[in-house]
Amino acid sequence: MTQEIQKTLRDSAAMRWTALLLLALAMFCSYIFMDILSPIKDLMQEYRGWDSTAFGTMQGSEVFLNVFVFFLIFAGIILDKMGVRFTAVLSAAVMLTGAIVKWYAVTDYFTGSSLEVWFNNNLNYIPVFDELGVSPFYEGMPASAKFAACGFMIFGCGCEMAGITVSRGIVKWFKGREMALAMGSEMALARLGVATCMIFSPFFAKLGGNISVSRSVAFGVVLMCIALIMTIVYFFMDKKLDSQTGEAEEKDDPFKISDLGQILTSSGFWLVALLCVLYYSAIFPFQKYAVNMLQCNLTLVEPSQDSFWASSSVTIVQYVIMLVVAAAGFASNFQKVKRNQLILLAISIISLITYCYMGYMRQSAESIFAVFPLLAVLITPILGSYVDHKGKAASMLILGSVLLIACHLTFAFILPLFKDSAVGGIIIAYATILVLGSSFSLVPASLWPSVPKLVDAKVIGSAYALIFWIQNIGLWLFPLLIGKVLDKSNPGVTDPTKFDYTAPLIMLASLGIAALLLGFVLKAVDKKKGLGLEEPNIK
Numbered sequence: 001m002t003q004e005i006q007k008t009l010r011d012s013a014a015m016r017w018t019a020l021l022l023l024a025l026a027m028f029c030s031y032i033f034m035d036i037l038s039p040i041k042d043l044m045q046e047y048r049g050w051d052s053t054a055f056g057t058m059q060g061s062e063v064f065l066n067v068f069v070f071f072l073i074f075a076g077i078i079l080d081k082m083g084v085r086f087t088a089v090l091s092a093a094v095m096l097t098g099a100i101v102k103w104y105a106v107t108d109y110f111t112g113s114s115l116e117v118w119f120n121n122n123l124n125y126i127p128v129f130d131e132l133g134v135s136p137f138y139e140g141m142p143a144s145a146k147f148a149a150c151g152f153m154i155f156g157c158g159c160e161m162a163g164i165t166v167s168r169g170i171v172k173w174f175k176g177r178e179m180a181l182a183m184g185s186e187m188a189l190a191r192l193g194v195a196t197c198m199i200f201s202p203f204f205a206k207l208g209g210n211i212s213v214s215r216s217v218a219f220g221v222v223l224m225c226i227a228l229i230m231t232i233v234y235f236f237m238d239k240k241l242d243s244q245t246g247e248a249e250e251k252d253d254p255f256k257i258s259d260l261g262q263i264l265t266s267s268g269f270w271l272v273a274l275l276c277v278l279y280y281s282a283i284f285p286f287q288k289y290a291v292n293m294l295q296c297n298l299t300l301v302e303p304s305q306d307s308f309w310a311s312s313s314v315t316i317v318q319y320v321i322m323l324v325v326a327a328a329g330f331a332s333n334f335q336k337v338k339r340n341q342l343i344l345l346a347i348s349i350i351s352l353i354t355y356c357y358m359g360y361m362r363q364s365a366e367s368i369f370a371v372f373p374l375l376a377v378l379i380t381p382i383l384g385s386y387v388d389h390k391g392k393a394a395s396m397l398i399l400g401s402v403l404l405i406a407c408h409l410t411f412a413f414i415l416p417l418f419k420d421s422a423v424g425g426i427i428i429a430y431a432t433i434l435v436l437g438s439s440f441s442l443v444p445a446s447l448w449p450s451v452p453k454l455v456d457a458k459v460i461g462s463a464y465a466l467i468f469w470i471q472n473i474g475l476w477l478f479p480l481l482i483g484k485v486l487d488k489s490n491p492g493v494t495d496p497t498k499f500d501y502t503a504p505l506i507m508l509a510s511l512g513i514a515a516l517l518l519g520f521v522l523k524a525v526d527k528k529k530g531l532g533l534e535e536p537n538i539k
């Protein structure tokens with residue numbers, strides 16, 4: 001009886017996983033918006049005049065305010081002071097505001113407006129940033145790209161704030177329980193968001209045969225409204241939990257700037273943060289160019305579209321198959337009976353193969369790349385659960401970096417050799433993308449749950465914020481650098497499907513090599529100092 005009275009929401013598995021689902025769905029929507037223009041880089045060049053540099057500058061702008069105005073640090077402080085539920089709703093509201101601005105920038109209403117004229121004549125540089133050599137705009141950048149960048153900067157503040165809030169929320173609901181599995185599951189849903197974006201962004205842009213890039217962004221805006229609703233529902237669950245536990249997030253353990261000292265003096269923290277920036281800089285910025293890289297390296301002959309409804313239904317069938325891959329794979333993690341687990345995994349793998357075959361038949365670069373996050377959906381929770389029960393987080397970081405290097409080098413040197421082979425090129429592309437997907441499971445599934453082992457629970461929000469801040473420097477710099485390197489290494493190329501991607505890919509592989517070296521150092525430091533990174537979370 002006494003035990004029953006003391007039960008709180010987080011003691012109920014259904015309630016804790018519902019709380020996670022709400023937060024994860026909000027992240028799912030935000031990951032769709034984050035990459036909404038990535039699969040239509042070619043259309044942005046054709047219909048809005050964005051060359052690779054303009055595209056890269058706009059993509060990198062997402063994290064500009066986080067990095068150079070230190071917004072993420074403030075976000076960490078807000079999170080530590082105001083708690084998870086307040087910050088979750090705030091971040092969703094900020095994301096929605098930025099999304100609306102970005103949508104307006106790419107609509108036809110913006111073209112020819114006085115705002116466009118103003119942006120064309122102004123903000124070619126912003127003195128304070130220009131002096132630092134980090135101006136978010138440049139002379140001659142299309143006005144639509146500049147204004148879209150402004151919206152994306154606002155969105156990025158909300159999105160990164162949401163990222164740290166969700167991690168902190170998971171620690172709050174799952175600490176001492178299936179924490180890495182919960183983090184893995186949240187990231188799996190986020191990866192499904194990226195896959196959804198790769199399929200539906202071009203779908204909406206080309207809907208009905210007339211091209212409209214703003215339609216894709218409008219789809220993202222609707223999702224951001226859904227994300228806001230999810231965080232509001234979470235707000236009430238979280239409030240109920242606090243009333244049950246008697247914890248007042250806002251009052252207990254107040255954040256002090258001096259707490260930052262504790263984080264900054266931890267060598268383990270620095271190693272994880274540096275590894276994070278190197279690894280993620282080779283993944284997220286790549287994601288923004290990957291569809292175009294495939295368009296440039298594969299000879300794709302799109303089958304003639306019989307009718308609008310025929311092609312739309314193929315897209316939808318392919319997406320449903322993708323959902324089956326994800327759902328069956330995900331559900332297999334929760335099966336206690338080995339036979340059920342194997343049946344679900346078999347369904348998932350057969351659906352994955354069907355999905356790949358359809359991608360081949362459709363000859364579409366976006367649906368080929370959409371397979372990237374799928375393996376991550378399948379195995380991130382499995383790996384999360386492995387870290388919970390067996391540990392080995394540092395070793396997984398090393399393996400993830402090795403796979404990353406191998407994949408970028410394959411894209412750079414092996415894929416182009418198969419440009420004239422219709423089948424060979426696509427098989428190599430799929431295989432490499434799937435391996436990259438598994439690397440993208442290994443690293444996040446082991447990296448994020450390691451942070452609570454390195455710092456005190458009281459400063460965990462600030463620790464995540466600091467790691468994100470360091471990571472955001474790479475997420476700003478590398479989309480921009482890829483665009484610049486692409487323009488410089490392809491002088492005179494005007495066809496957006498004819499770029500040579502070798503130089504940017506070598507640059508990304510080098511980041512992987514640096515991450516690998518740091519992985520070895522981290523493992524040695526872990527052994528020497530007993531940080532517990534190789535230890536399981538559940539003892």
Ligand SMILES: C[C@H](N)C(=O)N[C@@H](CCCCN)C(=O)O
Pocket residue numbers: 160163164166167186187190280444448468471
């Ligand atoms: C881009 C973002 N800063 C990031 O690092 N995202 C991670 C997830 C971190 C955990 C969020 N609760 C990712 O792997 O997507």
